[in-house]
Amino acid sequence: xxxxLRGIRRAGNTALLAELADLSDVLALRTxxxxxxxxxxxxxxxxxxxxxxxxxxxxxGYDGLSRAVTERAAALLETDGAPPPxxxxxxxxxxxxxxxxxxxxxxxxxxGLTLDEVIxxxxxxxxxxxxxxxxxxFGYLVGTDPVLHLSRRSEPRTAVPAGSxxxxxxxxxxxxxxxxxxxxxxxxxxxxxxxxxxxxPALLVPGRSIRFKEAS
Numbered sequence: 126x127x128x129x130l131r132g133i134r135r136a137g138n139t140a141l142l143a144e145l146a147d148l149s150d151v152l153a154l155r156t157x158x159x160x161x162x163x164x165x166x167x168x169x170x171x172x173x174x175x176x177x178x179x180x181x182x183x184x185x186g187y188d189g190l191s192r193a194v195t196e197r198a199a200a201l202l203e204t205d206g207a208p209p210p211x212x213x214x215x216x217x218x219x220x221x222x223x224x225x226x227x228x229x230x231x232x233x234x235x236x237g238l239t240l241d242e243v244i245x246x247x248x249x250x251x252x253x254x255x256x257x258x259x260x261x262x263f264g265y266l267v268g269t270d271p272v273l274h275l276s277r278r279s280e281p282r283t284a285v286p287a288g289s290x291x292x293x294x295x296x297x298x299x300x301x302x303x304x305x306x307x308x309x310x311x312x313x314x315x316x317x318x319x320x321x322x323x324x325x326p327a328l329l330v331p332g333r334s335i336r337f338k339e340a341s
Contacts, residue, residue: 129154130198133191139167140179141187143194148255148267151176153201154194154332163193171256171331173265206259217251218333221340222290226310232292244339246270247311250275252297252335256264257327262301264329268334269297281307288313290337297337299329314340 129150137141143234145151151171158169158178170177180190223245228249252268264265274295282305285291291308298308301319318328329335 129201130142130195132198133194135187136177139182140177141191141194143176143178143198145174145176145198148173150201152255152267154198157197157201159192161197163190163197165190166193172261173256206314215241216334217336218328220290220314220316220335220337222312222314222337223340224312226291226312228291228309229311232273232309232311235275238272243273243311246272247292247297248339250336252337253266253295254331254333255327255337256331257329259298260301262327262329263298264327264331264333266297266335267295269295273297274279277307277308278309281305283309285310286313288315288318290314301327301329 126325131146131147133141143154145154151174154176155169155171158166163185165181167181168179168180170179178190178194229240229243232340233240236243238246247270250268250270252266254264255267259263269292273292275292276293277293284303285306285308287300287302289310290312291298291300291306291310293308299314299318300306316328320326
C-alpha cells in the first residue's frame with residue numbers, strides 16, 4: 126500500500142527519522158502519532174520534510190516503532206491526510222507587531238498591495254508553529270496568506286534585530302535574537318520569544334496557534 130512515507134531510517138540508538146513528501150504530510154503524521162502514541166515513544170521533532178521520533182529503548186525498539194509509524198502513516202490515506210486541526214482560539218498566543226519593517230514597502234510593491242493591505246493580509250490568518258529551527262526559539266509558522274508567499278531577499282542582512290517579524294518561502298517567522306537573515310522584514314515585536322530561565326524557554330513551540338495583532 127502506498128503511504129505518505131518516503132522512507133524510515135535509524136537516527137542513533139534511540140530515534141528514527143521518517144521522511145515524507147512535504148510539510149503537510151509531516152504535520153499530519155505528527156498529529157496521528159500524538160493522538161495514538163506508540164508504546165515507548167518519547168518525543169516528536171518535526172522539520173519541513175522529516176519527523177524525528179525519539180523513543181525509550183527500555184520500552185520499545187527501532188523495529189517495533191518503525192512498524193507503528195508505518196501503520197499510522199498508512200491510516201492517513203483513509204482520511205485524505207487528516208491535516209492537523211488548528212489550536213483553539215482561546216489557546217492562541219497573540220503577538221503585537223509594529224509594522225515598521227524596512228521591507229514593508231518592498232513587499233507592498235512586490236504584491237501589488239498597499240501598506241495597509243499588506244498589514245491586513247498578515248494579521249488576518251490564525252497561524253500554527255509547524256516546526257522550530259535555525260536558532261533557539263525560532264518557529265516556522267504556516268498559515269501565511271498566499272499573496273505574501275515571497276522569496277528571501279537576494280542579499281541577506283548581516284544582522285536582523287531581535288523581534289523582527291518576517292515572511293519568506295510561504296512561512297512567517299519572528300527572530301528571537303539578533304542574527305543574520307534574508308527574510309522580508311515586515312515589522313517588530315517586543316514580546317520576548319526566548320528566555321532560557323522560562324519553562325519552556327520558547328514561546329513559539331511546535332503546534333501552538335499564533336495570531337499577529339497590529340500594535341498602536
